[in-house]
Amino acid sequence: MKGGNPMHVFKNIGAVLVLVLVLSIGSVGCSSSGESTAVQAPLASASPERQDNSNVINTDEKQPGQTASAVSPQGPPIARENAGQVKEINARELAEMISSTQNLFLIDVSTPGEYKEGHIKGSLPGDLRLLRTRPEQYLESLGAMPSDAIVLICETGSKSYRVAEVLLGTKYQNVYNLAGGKIDWVREGFDLVTEDGKS
Incomplete structure (x- = not known):
């Protein structure tokens, strides 16, 4: 044990x-x-x-100088290191410019159908593709000089603003956008003309 x-x-x-x-x-x-x-x-x-x-x-x-338009469906990248600010004008200011400015280019970047339905008298139908890809060559083909005033126009002022930003990346710096577009132009009492020149 x-x-x-x-x-x-x-x-x-x-x-x-x-x-x-x-x-x-x-x-x-x-x-x-x-x-x-x-x-x-x-x-x-x-x-x-x-x-x-x-x-x-x-x-x-x-970002390297591209607008939103430059990245998505609207257009190619454009350098904007030297680009300024897009100057926006309203319908009344544009009417004054038309009556007082000699070297003025009005470029309507609406669709061809929208342009036919109504545009500001004296405005040219803009080639949106060329304005985005070869803006300087396109403006030169219209006879525009770098010192000329260029006003971009569309239905609402949005598309034309993006094109104006593209132009500021070029030698053309006297660039304006019609704020509110043709809608505001008509709202302010101004007329649009059709393709045959009738209002």
């Missing part, structure tokens, strides 16, 4: 030690998985930064 008791005690101690060891390993495993979670958190937070950087790159790709 005396010889058996110490062995029984040793077995119990061994079992306790094994249990403590197992629990220690388990707690280490938990803490290490906690650490791995802590390590993963910065990676997860770094991911949006990478996305932000990619957004910045995408924005930069659109």
Whole structure:
């Protein structure tokens, strides 16, 4: 009996030690998985930064002097490092310019159908494709000089504004946009003429 008791005690101690060891390993495993979670958190937070950087790159790709029109369906990229600000005029100011300015080019960039339905007397139907791709050559073909005043016109003033921005990337800097377009022109009491010259 005396010889058996110490062995029984040793077995119990061994079992306790094994249990403590197992629990220690388990707690280490938990803490290490906690650490791995802590390590993963910065990676997860770094991911949006990478996305932000990619957004910045995408924005930069659109910006070297391009208008919104230059990137999407409206037209090609145009450098605008030296471009100024588009000068907007209202219908009454345009009427005054027409009566007082000699070297004035009115270019209507509406669709051909819209131009036929009604345009400001004296305005030319603008070739939108050429104005976006070869603006200087196109204006030269119309006889426009860099010092001439050029007014861009469309139905609402939106499309013509984008074309005006393109022209500011060229040697033509005396560029205006009719704010509100032909809609405001008519609203202010001025007439449009049809293709045959009738109002």
